[in-house]
Amino acid sequence: MRRGATEIACATVACLLAVWTGGCGGGSEDGASDGGDTTRTIVATTPVLGSVVESVVGDSVEVATLMPNGSDPHSFSPSASEIDEMMEADLLVINGEDLEEGLEDAIDVAIDSGVPVFTATEHIEVREISRTSDGEEPADEHEHSGGDPHFWLDPVLMQDVVAALGPAIEAELGVDVSQGTDTFEDDLATLHAANEAAVAEIPESKRKLVTGHDSLGYWADRYGFEVIGAVIPSTSTQAEASSRQVADLSGLIREQGVSTIFTESGTSPAIAETIASETGARLVELDVEILPDDGSYITLVSGLTQTIVANLG
Numbered sequence: 001m002r003r004g005a006t007e008i009a010c011a012t013v014a015c016l017l018a019v020w021t022g023g024c025g026g027g028s029e030d031g032a033s034d035g036g037d038t039t040r041t042i043v044a045t046t047p048v049l050g051s052v053v054e055s056v057v058g059d060s061v062e063v064a065t066l067m068p069n070g071s072d073p074h075s076f077s078p079s080a081s082e083i084d085e086m087m088e089a090d091l092l093v094i095n096g097e098d099l100e101e102g103l104e105d106a107i108d109v110a111i112d113s114g115v116p117v118f119t120a121t122e123h124i125e126v127r128e129i130s131r132t133s134d135g136e137e138p139a140d141e142h143e144h145s146g147g148d149p150h151f152w153l154d155p156v157l158m159q160d161v162v163a164a165l166g167p168a169i170e171a172e173l174g175v176d177v178s179q180g181t182d183t184f185e186d187d188l189a190t191l192h193a194a195n196e197a198a199v200a201e202i203p204e205s206k207r208k209l210v211t212g213h214d215s216l217g218y219w220a221d222r223y224g225f226e227v228i229g230a231v232i233p234s235t236s237t238q239a240e241a242s243s244r245q246v247a248d249l250s251g252l253i254r255e256q257g258v259s260t261i262f263t264e265s266g267t268s269p270a271i272a273e274t275i276a277s278e279t280g281a282r283l284v285e286l287d288v289e290i291l292p293d294d295g296s297y298i299t300l301v302s303g304l305t306q307t308i309v310a311n312l313g
């Protein structure tokens with residue numbers, strides 16, 4: 001049942017959502033194109049989650065990913081047709097922990113409208129965010145309200161999520177995906193073992209990370225690394241670093257002898273280059289939230305690990 005939100009002139013997400021929360025007052029006015037289409041659709045918010053869901057379901061279910069690959073999940077804002085897509089999902093798979101900042105209102109409306117929602121971070125132990133090293137209040141209010149959303153860089157936590165996702169798909173869509181779930185859990189175990197073998201080459205003294213935003217905490221915890229700091233000292237790319245925080249980070253990099261700053265899509269090149277020239281550290285771009293050309297989550301995490309090892313080893 002479509003409410004035709006796309007046909008109503010709305011300039012803001014709030015307006016579009018008002019249509020869905022009853023603003024059009026009409027209920028199911030549009031019964032057209034109901035030709036017995038039984039295609040079941042799972043809508044995933046991020047490309048990473050879309051890839052994982054596809055791996056689990058294979059061809060048995062249609063999977064749509066809301067955010068285009070390459071967009072920043074922290075700032076993505078949905079269009080009218082994307083809101084329609086969410087409201088019509090048989091299951092909506094989201095990351096949670098404030099990753100989808102620009103989708104929060106739309107997700108709330110989807111839940112109120114009865115769309116079943118699977119929240120990945122409800123199935124893991126969420127990493128708590130620590131305050132900035134100088135004891136200042138975090139720059140971003142979101143830091144008070146939740147933990148670190150970037151769990152997907154830890155394949156062991158992804159196994160927990162996949163183990164819960166399979167039964168959720170079966171319950172909501174009536175499709176048995178146990179074979180896909182088992183196979184993908186094995187792939188995740190293989191990925192984790194390969195990562196462990198790769199990082200074993202890095203001596204303890206070099207296991208220090210500086211990143212674009214605070215995105216590698218789970219990966220670092222899993223593989224025995226320490227995150228010294230980030231160009232944007234927040235788990236959201238939407239925060240900004242103060243000049244004092246930038247100076248503090250440069251000091252830490254020099255003090256700890258960090259050789260590489262891993263920037264990400266969205267990291268301010270000006271700030272990163274300033275820190276690099278002050279410290280002598282080199283800049284290396286890392287994909288954290290963007291899938292590689294083959295569209296595979298496994299390749300993303302494996303490639304990220306190899307890039308870190310190649311530059312710190």
Ligand SMILES: [Zn+2]
Nearest residue numbers: 215235236237
């Ligand atoms: Zn992020």
